[in-house]
Amino acid sequence: MATFAEIRALLGESRFNWADPAPWIEMEREFGIEFPADFREIVDAYGSVQINNQLYLEHPAGHLLHSLGESIRGDLELWREEDMVEYLPSPAGANPGELMPVATAATGESVFLRVPDGFSSPWRVVVAELDSPAWTLHEMTFGEWLLAYLRGEDVTVCTRNFAPGRPFFEPLS
Template identity: 85%
Template sequence: MPISYSSKAADINWYYFVIEFIDKTWPNFSADQRKTASRPPDRLLGQGCWRGCPQLGGFESQGECSDGEQGGSRRMEGPEREQQPVHALWSNPRPAFARHARRAQVMATLAEIRALLGEPGFNWQDPAPWSETESEFGIEFPADFREIVDAYGSVQINNQLYLEHPAGHLLHNLRESIRGDLELFREADMAEYLPSPAGANPGELMPVASATTGEWVFLRVPDSPSSPWRVLVQELDSPAWTLHEMTFGEWLLAYLKGDDVTVCSRNFAPDRPFFGPLS
């Protein structure tokens, strides 16, 4: 007599599977976040393959569920409603909770910078200047860089490091500075100072800050969407450059702590870091 075997997976629907999986892997996430993460793909909803989960207002399908075929008529357990857009969890190989974790890391780094440097007074909210700047140069700046610059605006840190914001009313404007710096570092005699071309393509270098001590700070554009942003500092008086395996926030935090990240603040802020507006 043959032995039959039925997998446990046959007795559990997708909702409960994802809840159990997330419970084991990400125990610190709330129930609401777990429920959001467990939405089925709209592809399955559209084909009528999702079979009744009351927590999600599920439905029963009367059609076939093979790929490429539309399911038949369906009965909703509740009022008809529009299908929601595909959740980022299904359209992005990196899950939504990973993006939340990165966001939390950015905010934690900003909190450390505030504690060292002091509370910012700029606190910009309008995204329009960033959108215009990113559209002009064909780049999407990393979140930590935007958060820091939005908080502090155009400032000089320790009378040494210049940071600029793209808001058009500012005298020292990031957009105009990038425009001029790209033109400078694309000249033949200046291009040889860099390991990669200045620009916004993968692997290229986007100038975002400078120092009174003769350094230029670049963001290295990731080679792929899954690769991290890095910071490269060019010393024009050497000439030499150093690639730091850090995000901009990590690099700035190390600078504020007095670490030698090519630009060094020890002789400029022996007591504690400080900043003032660019005028």
């Protein structure tokens, strides 16, 4: 199982280290879900960042340009449009089985967390490719998916050309 320590060992020491749960509580209340602990831990540690000049993660306490809540609102609106529905295996939203958009890539992919069907069901990652109506379900948690991404494994968003040496991140400003 992926651990935060393994992610930090590959990505580098985190600098954001957010501790106030208020932005998460407010955002989770708005969307009616509680985001998975591993996703929150990673985002709280690194904040709003671009990883390998490719993958964008945002924090709910980020400013307007890089706010996770603002991005989710806009992405939900986009993915609920009639001509975008065919790109996903299930609707975008916060209900069980629906897809919550949480990250994007400079290469045109969108990363979603699949809301579990029940309390004992795990969160899963779905990546949709915008250049074709294709999507991939990854039977792993967000932490496991990010760790695989950082290792250069094929998790729909590839890193080989973007981080030929080692994974890295830069804060979004």
